[in-house]
Amino acid sequence: MPLTSEEIATRYPIHWLVWNNKHLELTAALNNKKYSPEELEKRDPHGRTPLLLAITLGYLEVVQALIDGNADVNCEKDGWTAVQEATATGNPELLSLVLSRRDYQRHVVRASGIPDLLNKLSLAPDFYVEMKWEFTSWVPLVSRMCPFDTYKVYKRGANVRVDTTLVGFENNRWQRGDRTYIFRGQGQNASLVELDHEAGTSWCEFLECGERENRPWPSPPSHVIEQRLNAPININYLDTDKISFERNKSGIWGWRQDKTEMVNGYECKVFGANNVELVSKSRSEHLPRGERRPHAPRAPLAGLLALADADADADADAEPDQLLVPDREEPLKRSRSRQELRPAVSWQEYFSGEPLDRDIGRAREVSTKVQKFKATLWLCEDYPLQLQEQIMPILDLMAAMSSPHFAKLKDFVQMQLPSGFPVKIEIPLFHVLNARITFGNIFATEASVAHVQSVLAGARLACVLDDACFAVGRAYRDAAAPDERLPCDDDELLHFAIQQSLMEAGTHDDQSDRGVAGGCAAGRG
Structure with missing residues (x-):
């Protein structure tokens, strides 16, 4: 019986x-504390x-009321975050409202976790280690154009320093630099310093434990908003539900x-990890009709591979191990104004709990790609x-410092790995690329390091560190906050590399509005 x-x-x-x-x-009810935090979520x-409901419907004033009432912006449905749903409205x-609040709530969450993190760091033995990240290829000359980096990690007490050279991605090119991140614990608080040596x-940034909620937070720069609204929305994640490990054999x-x-x-x-799936989804309904499936500008990697433009029938050429999952495009009763997206279903249908047609x-325009692969791990007892x-x-x-590399490695090593330390991990990406992470120069025993x-x-x-x-x-002179860089949930750095490798086999996104192949990355974006 309908409700x-x-x-x-x-x-x-x-x-x-x-x-x-x-x-x-709603504003009056929230101001009067009529609803509990549990009811709000x-x-x-x-x-x-x-x-999420207010964002999807595009009700700006309602979203403002809920944010003022301290609703959690770091929420998601089916993998799509509140920020991504806000982007999809156009x-x-x-x-801007949702993104600003998301950034502030992330800051508060990081600050509230400082005491526990400082305690964990203080209890752990000090060390120095280098983590080498490589994207390699069996295609001649291609590996020379693939990105690589070596993170140098110093840890003493509650202090951590990380040196890196692969700092970003812009205009379809890997951006190199010379950066250092220093995290220093100070009692129950901490500071994070970013040094640009070039x-x-x-x-x-100072992280204070127990920081007050609902203090003012700056809006994102206009070019950040514009960049998000003019690019597809991507999510990439690692599905490990069916994963299994087995010893590799020799002889x-x-x-x-x-x-x-x-x-x-x-x-x-040496172990093999079987039945690991990389899932990539891309949405484009917020883009103008003629720009929803744009050809990516050619990059050096694409030029070396002499990649051809994709077929309109990309799904017909897909290999058997690539499961293409088209999402249905639903009809929509569009409002004349883009500020408010009217529901295409009645309240009786929506709140009935029955599946919706x-x-x-x-209306969502989603392309999905699922790639099964086998990873290799080298574990040392x-x-x-x-x-x-x-x-x-x-x-x-x-991961909290918005490093996509570390976030993805964290996703992988949080699985129930066999015993031993994963000194090396190799994950084959699509067709021509491998991602490889190797730990080395532990305690500076292979090559000398200053102050270690x-x-x-x-x-x-x-290990002893000075x-x-x-x-x-x-x-060093003071610099403005590095807010011009997009947060790691866009995952452009890895998404671009894998998108290029997809094109080699002619399986990148179809130019039609049907959901076909997208790219994917080695972990959650």
């Missing part, structure tokens, strides 16, 4: 006010919080044995580092 409006208003009071665009009534029958004012600038038939290899002087067991908001005690806190820190010394602590190696590792120096 009445009174029943819906009782079960989903905030959603009901949102659906009917009652922003004044309650999901409707289709999995949306009140804020409304710059709505996107420009001679420094930028500092001839009948004389097979478990495979071991030396990696940077350490004997490692069409959804609310702007007696490596001087401990994955959970020493590396995971660093990955937590770097390895010592024997009983039977094990240990204060100079975490000093900023006086030669």
